[in-house]
Amino acid sequence: MSAARGQKTGQRFTEQVDAVLWASRALVGIAAASVAEVEDIVTVPHLRILVMVDTRGPLNLGAVADALGVNPSNASRAVDRLIKAGLLDRRDAPEDRRNLNLTLTAAGQELVNRVSTHRRQAISGVLERMTPEDRDALASALRRFAAAAGEPIDGDVLTLLWPPAH
Numbered sequence: 001m002s003a004a005r006g007q008k009t010g011q012r013f014t015e016q017v018d019a020v021l022w023a024s025r026a027l028v029g030i031a032a033a034s035v036a037e038v039e040d041i042v043t044v045p046h047l048r049i050l051v052m053v054d055t056r057g058p059l060n061l062g063a064v065a066d067a068l069g070v071n072p073s074n075a076s077r078a079v080d081r082l083i084k085a086g087l088l089d090r091r092d093a094p095e096d097r098r099n100l101n102l103t104l105t106a107a108g109q110e111l112v113n114r115v116s117t118h119r120r121q122a123i124s125g126v127l128e129r130m131t132p133e134d135r136d137a138l139a140s141a142l143r144r145f146a147a148a149a150g151e152p153i154d155g156d157v158l159t160l161l162w163p164p165a166h
Helices: 003-036 045-058 060-068 070-085 106-127 132-149 155-162
Strands: 088-093 097-103
Touching: 003 106, 045 060, 045 070, 045 088, 045 097, 045 106, 060 070, 060 097, 070 088, 097 106
Parallel strands: none
Antiparallel strands: 088 097
């Protein structure tokens, strides 16, 4: 490959990275606005826990700590706050009573639904300003981008900004 062609390819890649960054700013703005609606109730890390429990089903404390990248004592304090707030419920795991499963309460589910609805409406508003062909191309590209990033494709749009548990 010639130096000129390599430079052109490098410039194109830089432009592609910039385009993704611009789009990510829009998505982060939408996410921030949806969180602002509930910030008097939960913090962003607390909302992350609620979303994880909603999208992945009952989780134990270790899974929450791993997904958040924090030590179990920090995760335990956050979970305790959510339980006291009436947003999470803690139950013995049926397969091992020494382990606890965390599930959403009705209030926790309502809060997650509220945030998800806000995000869906905001994203819909942006997509409505695009042509159907551009929307199709964007959706296809975002699915491939999410797959390349290791994100589960079959999740709710609410989970796009938060990493899956491994």
